Amino acid sequence: MTTYNGGGRPEPSMVRPYSFTAGRTRPKVDLAVEALVQSLPESQERRHELSNVEVAIVDMSQKSPSVAEVASWLGMPLGVVRVLVGDLVAAGHVRVHATLQEDSSDADRRDLIERVLSGLRGI
Template sequence: MDSHEPPEASLVRPYTLTAGRTKPSVDLPLEAPVQTLQSAMFHRWPLNDVRGRIVQLCVKSPSVAEISARLDLPLGVTRVLVGDLVTSGYLRVNRTLTELSTRDERRELIGRTLRGLRAL
């Protein structure tokens, strides 16, 4: 493929990946780091299954927003799919900042966000 050609369009509409659902099954802040659990390592994902690609990405604990950007999926679709994987026991959503968060936790979130933006 010539590097100037546009990427091949997906034949699957994003809303079909979520069966038309628009809300995730768990609380899922956009900045929340998501981590792959050991149980996901034993699951065999069909080729080109976006859920398997999400699980692979989450080995490095990206945020929900990073997953969306890296897979070129709408944010709402990403949130629903990640929520499904969390409730199925394949991913864990790590804690984000609260009003009780320390200064170090806030700095770490800013650093992680900047690293994620640079990676894109």
């Protein structure tokens, strides 16, 4: 596992992923892995409230990555990142944009899956 060192690059960590979430496995808000995360402007003024990993997520979220992309970049399990992003949403540091609506077609859903897979592969 890797963690953010504040210098823009991930570095190896001996910290167990569940310690970042105090053992919680469910996010405070419902998050799809393909949901796009966007940092809010006021979060920059409140950085002192955040851990290094949370600062990394907020910084990454300026480019609106998906939850899965954040997990990949940090080298952390997706479930842990979902909990951390959920905490950041609840605290008003980031917002999440839904990628599909209830009435989305099967073609829309397949297209989204292909885009997510391409993004994770770095294509």
